[in-house]
Amino acid sequence: MTISRRDNLGPALVALLLLCAGGIASWFIIAPALSTPAAPDMQAGYDIPRMVLYYSTLPRLATALIAGAALALSGALFQQVLLNPLADPTTLGVSAGANLALVVVSLFLPGLLGAGRDLVALAGSGAAALIVVGLGARRGFSPYSLVLSGLVLSLWCGGLAAILTYLNDRYLASLFIWGAGSLSQQSWVIPVSLSWKLVLVAIICGVVIRPLSLLDLGESGSTALGVKLVHLRFITVACAVALAAFVTSAVGVIGFIGLVAPTITRLSGARRPAQLIFWSPLIGAGLLFFADSVLQLVAGGLGDFLPTGAVTAIFGSPLLLALLPRLKIRHRIQHMPMRTHMRSFRLRMPIVIVLFGLVLLVAISLCFGRDVNGDWAFLHGASAADIFAIRYPKVLAAMASGAMLAVAGAILQRLTGNDMASPEVLGISAGATFGVAIALFAVAPGFSGQFAFAIIGAFCVLSVIFFSARKSGFAPERVLLAGIALSAMVDAVVGVLSSTGDPRAVLLMRWMSGSTYLIDAKSAFSEIIVAVVLVALAFAARRWLDILPLGPAPSIAIGLPLAKSRLAMFGLAGLMTAAATLTVGPLSFVGLMGPHLAREAGLTRALPQMIGAAAIGGGLMVAADFVGRTIVSPYQIPAGLVSALIGAPFLMILMSKKVR
Amino acid sequence: MTFSRRTLLQSLAVAACVPGQAFSQSTGQRIVSLDYGLSSTLLSLGLPPVGISDLADWGRWVVEPALPASVIDIGSSFEVNFEVLLALKPDLILTTPYLDELLPKLQSVTKVSRLEIFTPTSGPILTSAEAATRKLAAELGLESKAEEFLANANAFFETCRKRLAGKNVPPVALVNFMDARHARVYSDPGLFHGVLERIGVRNAWAGQSNYWGFETIGIEDLSKVKDPDAHLIAFDPVPPDVFPKLADSPLWNRLPFSQPGHLSILPPVLMFGMVNEALRFASLLTDHLERQA
Numbered sequence: 008m009t010i011s012r013r014d015n016l017g018p019a020l021v022a023l024l025l026l027c028a029g030g031i032a033s034w035f036i037i038a039p040a041l042s043t044p045a046a047p048d049m050q051a052g053y054d055i056p057r058m059v060l061y062y063s064t065l066p067r068l069a070t071a072l073i074a075g076a077a078l079a080l081s082g083a084l085f086q087q088v089l090l091n092p093l094a095d096p097t098t099l100g101v102s103a104g105a106n107l108a109l110v111v112v113s114l115f116l117p118g119l120l121g122a123g124r125d126l127v128a129l130a131g132s133g134a135a136a137l138i139v140v141g142l143g144a145r146r147g148f149s150p151y152s153l154v155l156s157g158l159v160l161s162l163w164c165g166g167l168a169a170i171l172t173y174l175n176d177r178y179l180a181s182l183f184i185w186g187a188g189s190l191s192q193q194s195w196v197i198p199v200s201l202s203w204k205l206v207l208v209a210i211i212c213g214v215v216i217r218p219l220s221l222l223d224l225g226e227s228g229s230t231a232l233g234v235k236l237v238h239l240r241f242i243t244v245a246c247a248v249a250l251a252a253f254v255t256s257a258v259g260v261i262g263f264i265g266l267v268a269p270t271i272t273r274l275s276g277a278r279r280p281a282q283l284i285f286w287s288p289l290i291g292a293g294l295l296f297f298a299d300s301v302l303q304l305v306a307g308g309l310g311d312f313l314p315t316g317a318v319t320a321i322f323g324s325p326l327l328l329a330l331l332p333r334l335k336i337r338h339r340i341q342h343m344p345m346r347t348h349m350r351s352f353r354l355r356m357p358i359v360i361v362l363f364g365l366v367l368l369v370a371i372s373l374c375f376g377r378d379v380n381g382d383w384a385f386l387h388g389a390s391a392a393d394i395f396a397i398r399y400p401k402v403l404a405a406m407a408s409g410a411m412l413a414v415a416g417a418i419l420q421r422l423t424g425n426d427m428a429s430p431e432v433l434g435i436s437a438g439a440t441f442g443v444a445i446a447l448f449a450v451a452p453g454f455s456g457q458f459a460f461a462i463i464g465a466f467c468v469l470s471v472i473f474f475s476a477r478k479s480g481f482a483p484e485r486v487l488l489a490g491i492a493l494s495a496m497v498d499a500v501v502g503v504l505s506s507t508g509d510p511r512a513v514l515l516m517r518w519m520s521g522s523t524y525l526i527d528a529k530s531a532f533s534e535i536i537v538a539v540v541l542v543a544l545a546f547a548a549r550r551w552l553d554i555l556p557l558g559p560a561p562s563i564a565i566g567l568p569l570a571k572s573r574l575a576m577f578g579l580a581g582l583m584t585a586a587a588t589l590t591v592g593p594l595s596f597v598g599l600m601g602p603h604l605a606r607e608a609g610l611t612r613a614l615p616q617m618i619g620a621a622a623i624g625g626g627l628m629v630a631a632d633f634v635g636r637t638i639v640s641p642y643q644i645p646a647g648l649v650s651a652l653i654g655a656p657f658l659m660i661l662m663s664k665k666v667r
Numbered sequence: 668m669t670f671s672r673r674t675l676l677q678s679l680a681v682a683a684c685v686p687g688q689a690f691s692q693s694t695g696q697r698i699v700s701l702d703y704g705l706s707s708t709l710l711s712l713g714l715p716p717v718g719i720s721d722l723a724d725w726g727r728w729v730v731e732p733a734l735p736a737s738v739i740d741i742g743s744s745f746e747v748n749f750e751v752l753l754a755l756k757p758d759l760i761l762t763t764p765y766l767d768e769l770l771p772k773l774q775s776v777t778k779v780s781r782l783e784i785f786t787p788t789s790g791p792i793l794t795s796a797e798a799a800t801r802k803l804a805a806e807l808g809l810e811s812k813a814e815e816f817l818a819n820a821n822a823f824f825e826t827c828r829k830r831l832a833g834k835n836v837p838p839v840a841l842v843n844f845m846d847a848r849h850a851r852v853y854s855d856p857g858l859f860h861g862v863l864e865r866i867g868v869r870n871a872w873a874g875q876s877n878y879w880g881f882e883t884i885g886i887e888d889l890s891k892v893k894d895p896d897a898h899l900i901a902f903d904p905v906p907p908d909v910f911p912k913l914a915d916s917p918l919w920n921r922l923p924f925s926q927p928g929h930l931s932i933l934p935p936v937l938m939f940g941m942v943n944e945a946l947r948f949a950s951l952l953t954d955h956l957e958r959q960a
Contacts, residue, residue: 062918063887113906192848192887194916379739379754390753524746525768588672641742641751642723 017276018066018286025293033068038401042099066192071299071315072292073201074254076188077263079291080205081250082265083210083272083284089143093154095266096251097320097495100160104135105252110171110597128256135160136248162431162494162598164376167651188314190258190299194564197257198311204253205598209288215242216281229564261316263323264295270326295319296627320499357608358615361622365406368626371505372633373614377640401523404633406625407531407647408587413601413624414545415583417617418576420602421556429586429599434490436593437497438468439585443518444500465585468493469578494593521647523632530590537586544579545617551576552613561566592647595631596654599623603657696807699757701744703729703764704941705782708800709761710734711816711943712809720744720757728937731947745769752776761803780806784941787878793861796941820942824865827953831867834960837896838869839952840889840924843881843938844905847912850889853880858938862945866895866953880938887918898959899924900952903935931955 037060078096085094093493096102108131112119119127139160143153192198218239254261268291269283275290277283299315376394378384386394412430419428430436442464471493526534545552551572554562564570584598591597601624602616610619636642699718700706706719707729715735719725722740733942738756742748744766752760753776760779762769764786773779782799789795797817841853841863853859854872857880863870871892877881889899913919924930933951937944 058918058921059887059890062921063885063890194918196915376750379751393753394750397753446946522746525772527772639742641748643742643748645745 009134014276014278014282015286018272018282018290019253021271021288022293023289024295029071029293029300030298031305031504032297036064036068036300036303062194063192067197067301067303068296069192069195069198070190070192070201070258071296073198073205074258074261075268076288076292077205077208077254077296078251078261078264078295079268080209080284080288081247081254081267082291083287084243084247084250085265087280087283088240088247088268088449089153091153091394092270093266095263096247096255097161097260097262097323098154098266099157100135100139100164101132101157101248101251102255102262103161103164103168104138105129105132105255107131107168107261108134110168114171122547126256129252132252132255133250135164135243136252140244140248145366156183158492158495159431163651190261192255201253201257205250208250211242211246212284215239215246216284259314259316260320261295261552262320262495263326264291264319267291267323267326268294282300289606298322317499321496325496356611357605358618358622361605361608361619361626364447365622365626365629368629369402369406372629373398375637377637381640383637398525400528401632401636403531403627404526404534404590405523405628408589408591409535409595409597409601410582410621410625411541411587412591412595412598412618412628413605414542414602414617415580416624417602417605417613417620418552418580419598420546421552421613422573422576422580429596430580430587431593431596431598434468434493434497435465435581435584436588437490437494439465439588440463440499440515440519440593441468441497444497447515461589462585465581465588468497469581479544519592519647520645521590521595521651522643522645523590524643524645526590534586534590538583541579541583541586542617542621545583546578546614548579549613549617552617554599591628591650592645595628595647595650596657597627597631597650600624600627600650600654600657602631676751696759697755697757698742698759698761698807699752699755700761700764701747701769702761702782703937704784704796704944705763705799705803706734707732707943708803708941712800712804712807712812714807714809716761718752720747728935729940729944730935732943747773747847749776773904782829785879785939789878791856791861792858792880793865793942793945796858796945800942817942820946821865823946824862825950827866827949830953831956831960834957836868836900836956836960837929838871838892838894839863839898839900839956840871840892841900842889843902844909845883846906847909848886849883850886850901851883852876852889853938855879857881858940858945859936859948862949862952866949868952868956879925886913886916889924890918890922892923895923897923897929899930900955901930901932902938903932905932930957931959 024216048265082095085096085099086092097600105128108327109128112127121385139153139157142156176191253264268285271294272283272286272290277286295315298319302315302318354605373395374386376386415430416428419430422428439461442460442462445464468490471489554567555572555576559569587598602622604623605616605619608619610616631650631653632646635646635649638644689717696714698709698714698716700709700716701720701738703719703725705719706716710732718739718741720736720741721743723736725734739751741751741755747769749772751888753877757777760773761777762773762781763780764783764930767781770779770781780803784792784795785790791857800813800817801810804810841859842850844850852872852874854870854874854876856878860870860876860880871894874882882927884885913925919925933955936948936951
């Protein structure tokens, strides 16, 4: 009893402190409305400051409390049932799924919105949860693969939603606001409906809380005690998803509260699952309450519109980085089909075929296009030289970027032994995006200035990843998770910038969607040179790449400096990603597809795989660029977006096929 | 009521158009415009562009004046389709600071004129739109045409002011609903605010906006409008769930705007436009206020 009481003291104090701080901050918001005397003449029929207090300020504070509690409870449940300290509605992609569903519906089936924004968002979050948790179940709920697939899904949904918005609605930015999570209210409808939903789920939690505690004993222990693990997990995950979906559909994406609150609860002393599940919602409520009141005070001073959700994500995602060392990871040896002693002609054939395919694609892409009336036209006549001069830089740059991304993907997949590793996941692309965002909003330089900022951003992320992962000797999983946590943060910053409705946000979207549009001959040739140098370096390191996937022990046994070689390889992959992202954007997923297709073609060893991946990746980008350029001519769909549209389903198939 | 607006726009467009086409053929001026406002200004100067960007959405955002069928779509303004642009063989491309990153590539095609309307330092938008119209006309050698157009525009604003003078015209707040909880409100130094000043209607929203002329707010902020007579003018498109949601909000129901007749919806008007868009707004608003008075 005494131990348990002491365990409860810490979380109670923290919750009290946060609630008091929030109370004080919100007092400053409420006080002006209370101090004004009630309207002396009631003939006007209303008293504005009071009305705002009763129907906007107070509901907003209540929503912050309830949403914070619900998200924290959701996070605590996820973390408990998945035995994963990083799980949270944001990291599992639930919120982003809702966001994407909303965007798609409002663009293509606006009638459905009238029926209910909430229902649409619920369907989206349900689908996202089904995908991520379904894949997780196949992989035995491995904490790492679950969060990785969740975050990838999250980024993809977020990116796609933003780009769809950009392509369709130049002047109306409502979806940016919604996606970034705003708590502003005009009535009690949202807090009231949220609170009964929260109560309902909390009751269910009360029922499952005891068997849930047994999960800590480990699978065999709890099975021995007669707990039906599968049912328990299903109920708990369903509760957690429902909570997150309710909040997300009501107020948008509020990032990372579900991660932060349970973590604080644990750090302040809660040990048992019951304590975690009891105190997390209280601390979460206090946290969001405090954050939103402070934000209202600050934003009021700035006179700017700041969405709460994006701001919490900016402060929450670094915590994900800080938590990484707590995640227990064991190294998994890459399960590669060991078709050793491949005959040389069987190796050569696939390479010859993909190289031939690449040349063919380049030729088609250079020679065909659409004319003024939208008809297909073969390159000919007097204007041929001019048009060729427009096309070839795009084709070359697309090819070079695709090849670099694919080789970077091959390196990362070999280093991590993980199918889902790809440069998009490393966060380098996100860093470059961030650099461009800063350039656009703070400095507004020309085109070359934007390039410079993108490079600086990419390298900042790279160095953060290196420093945060150095302690672990660049354990592959941590590097990837660090990267994706940074991507999430950058995403949130971009969300804040976009939701101000500033038309410059559209430029950022354009850049993120991976358009080869601004490539000129000079940048295309420098891209090609960079690609040749970096890919050659990767080829030269083929021996390392053959040995590193076998695990630390064999590498050390043959005298390979483990930390240094990993550092070098990650650095190389990072450089290639940065260079490629500058032209095709952060979302292409070519780095994922290239190496996989190469392996499917039978190229398993490092060098053949990288050659194949480079050709396939280059070909994919050239094809994506060609399709994007011609399919809705004179309008153009960015190459990065076209390849992401192919890449994401590919990713889903991959995740469901390659079990273990 | 609509009759007067149509007459105005037609007289402006037609009067300018007929001799202008002859002029454009005689001088061989082939102009491509990358901005809606500049495109419609070209029409009023009697020199229809050969190609414009985002033609597909013209009917959704600009609506009037109608474009000649001969105008070619050259893709989105951010990603002008250079293959189409080259095929059009333009003599002049009109662009804005917003598209500055395209500038070097555009300049490699032909002469480019960069007109500043929306910049952090350009001040009231309507004034800078008029200045940009004069600058454009000077480059095309159409100064007299521009003066005629601007004089007609001012005369029309004056007519609107007279039509509304003496009537019981309420102050108006101008918004686009983003969703059921957020809106963009248009104020100083925006284009619409400038029009309100010219036609003698008070903007109920007192705040300053960004240099594009709008501010994003939570709908509860509309309670900052203290005048109980104020009217709310929302522009299409309004998302379908906005009004059902607002009907449930006690705060909204107590705002002066929710009283019968205090909220109206106008057809879309381009908020990032120039003088033609200002005229369209003035005409739609004056008709509307007259009908209500």
